[in-house]
Amino acid sequence: MSAVQILGLHKSFGDLEVLRGIDATVESGEVVCVIGPSGSGKSTLLRCVNLLEQPNSGRIVVNGVEITDPDCDINAARRRVGMVFQQFNLFQHLTVLDNLTIAQRKVLKRDKADAERTAMENLEKVGVADKARAYPATLSGGQQQRVAIARALSMGPEVMLFDEPTSALDPELVGEVLGVMRTLATEGMTMLVVTHEMQFAREVADKVLFMDGGVVVEQGPPSRVIAAPQHERTKTFLARVLDPINRSE
């Protein structure tokens, strides 16, 4: 059974049709990277998978549960899907530890000791356990994003969504976040990642989706989509991304 199944997904904002019929699947334990120019609908697609955007039509099935079903409990569905945002979105008024425990306690009803144990395990995993008592504003961007990953992991998600997780980071901090994501991938986490990091996509992804104009233009293993793209649009995009100075036109 696929971890995430997306069927005929359409999404419009007013007159602007952002997603024009997306079909895609993420198998359990697979890492799927979504690439494409800005405005192509990548982020909207990702946000539909945990219903931060309500699709206009189409179906999304997460581990056998159709979350687009009107009778589906949205809050329950979101619990099973972790999300990491471009801007980290850590809760500014809470310490790192409380950022990780609040949803465990209020949503999963775990007791304090239990929630803190899970939180510390995940902070350990992303390498910021020493910052447990600090407030988010005192951390570097890379640390904040790793805390955000740990926060999502603390809910025990079946699927992790990453929305351009390194785009807001200073270049020298990108590596530490990608490192954590790579570790997650090797541990078998199912991941759907919107990214501009081509090297990460090439090395970590099992499958790459190239989106443009609200449709999936091309998909397949990175060895095909990135190394030997078939479509003209994919070739143009990759040429710009991989060699931005000489192909800026």
Added chain:
Amino acid sequence: MSHGQEAGPAPRARLSPRKRQRIARSAQYAIFAAAVLFIALSADWKAVVENFADLEVAKQAFPELITIALKNTVIYTLSAYVVGFVLGLVVALARLSSIAVYRGFALAYIEVFRGLPALVVFLIFGFGLPVAFPGMKFPFDQYGTVAVALGLVASAYMAETFRAGIQAVPRGQTEAARSLGMSHTRAMVSIVIPQALRIVIPPLTNELILLFKDSSLVFVLGVTSLTTELSKFGGDLATEYADSTPLVLAGAAYLVITLPLGYVVRRLEAKQQKAR
């Protein structure tokens, strides 16, 4: 700086800009000094001291100025503030509700109570409601009536402040909370409102200062010697002794409270500026 023809030809600018500035500043000092001197010379200082700082009259104001008048002003203000705070938060949430009826009601409420003078609200509460609903009584008599009437006026302003604070919390905070499975209400209570409150602490403290002054309107409800507050107390004594000293004392009592609060607001604002 104008460069039109009427500004005169360039050679007239014999003074350097810095020199011109120094002269202008000296002139301003001179005007200020002249004004102070004029007032000091033309005032009848003996009469002034007698009318505003008569120690004999001042003695009559104590200890009731503190034990009754100041105490009541503080009680009226704080109780109204609590009512205003709770109502204001509820109205702000209604204003941001997804249900149109709530939004409409909240908007009307805010516009009405912000648009009415506090004095009119007091008169309606003091004389209108008892006629409309015979036998209706607020708990704690006068104190209850004041808390509700002044609280309603305060709540309209506070609702707008809360709304601004809630809207100032970045959208991503709600999205992150929802993505962790929190319901809309849970995200509001645990994530958005705590952050909004921090943002609105300075304007809410300002509102407290305004309320201290508005509490003087209690006099229209009629107060006894036990329920009197600073302004009324000072005014009554001033009439009794035909001397303004009690008013000066009452004014000073307000400042003892409002000046430190104003200082706190400035400190908090500076701190928030830095945090940004």
